[in-house]
Amino acid sequence: MNHKELIVKLAERNNLSKPEIENLIDMTTMIIKEQLLDGKIIGIQSFGSFEVRKKEERLSVHPATQIRTLVPPKLVVNFKQSTILKEKLNEIKL
Amino acid sequence: MNHKELIVKLAERNNLSKPEIENLIDMTTMIIKEQLLDGKIIGIQSFGSFEVRKKEERLSVHPATQIRTLVPPKLVVNFKQSTILKEKLNEIKL
Numbered sequence: 341m342n343h344k345e346l347i348v349k350l351a352e353r354n355n356l357s358k359p360e361i362e363n364l365i366d367m368t369t370m371i372i373k374e375q376l377l378d379g380k381i382i383g384i385q386s387f388g389s390f391e392v393r394k395k396e397e398r399l400s401v402h403p404a405t406q407i408r409t410l411v412p413p414k415l416v417v418n419f420k421q422s423t424i425l426k427e428k429l430n431e432i433k434l
Numbered sequence: 435m436n437h438k439e440l441i442v443k444l445a446e447r448n449n450l451s452k453p454e455i456e457n458l459i460d461m462t463t464m465i466i467k468e469q470l471l472d473g474k475i476i477g478i479q480s481f482g483s484f485e486v487r488k489k490e491e492r493l494s495v496h497p498a499t500q501i502r503t504l505v506p507p508k509l510v511v512n513f514k515q516s517t518i519l520k521e522k523l524n525e526i527k528l
C-alpha cells in the first residue's frame with residue numbers, strides 16, 4: 341500500500357477530504373521527523389516507537405578482492421513495535 | 435514525545451479537536467497494522483516504509499554457563515527511512 345492508497349482508505353472511513361487527510365499525514369510525519377532530528381524518541385500508542393540510533397563505523401571487506409574499506413558511522417531511524425503489535429505478529433503461524 | 439503530546443501538537447497546528455486527531459491517528463496505525471499483518475509493505479511519502487520481516491531461528495549461547503538455547507523464528511516490523519530522511523540525518527555532525 342502506498343501513500344496515495346492510504347489517504348484514499350482514510351478518507352473513505354472519515355468525513356474528511358483527501359487534501360485534509362494528506363495535510364494531516366504530512367504534518368504528523370513532519371512532527372515525528374522534527375523530534376527524531378532533535379534526538380528524541382517518539383512513541384505512538386499500540387503501534388510502536390521511533391528513535392534515531394548511531395551505527396558505528398565498520399570495516400567492510402570486498403569478498404572477491406579482499407580490499408578493506410572503512411564504512412563511516414551513520415544515523416538510522418529505528419522502529420520498535422509495541423507489545424500489542426508484537427503479540428499479534430506472534431499469532432501468525434511460521 | 436509520547437502519543438498524547440503528539441496529539442496536542444497536531445491539534446495546535448490544525449482546526450481539529452484532540453478526539454478527532456486521536457481518532458485519525460488510531461485509524462492510520464490500524465490500517466498500517468492491517469497491511470503489515472497481511473504481509474504487505476506500506477510506504478509513507480518522505481518518511482519511510484514499514485514491512486514485516488522474518489528473523490530466522492538462531493542458537494543463543496549463555497555467556498557464563500555456555501548452555502545453548504534455540505531462539506525460535508519470529509516476525510518483526512522493519513522500518514526503512516526514506517531517502518529524504520536519510521539525507522537529513524546525514525547532515526548531522528557525528
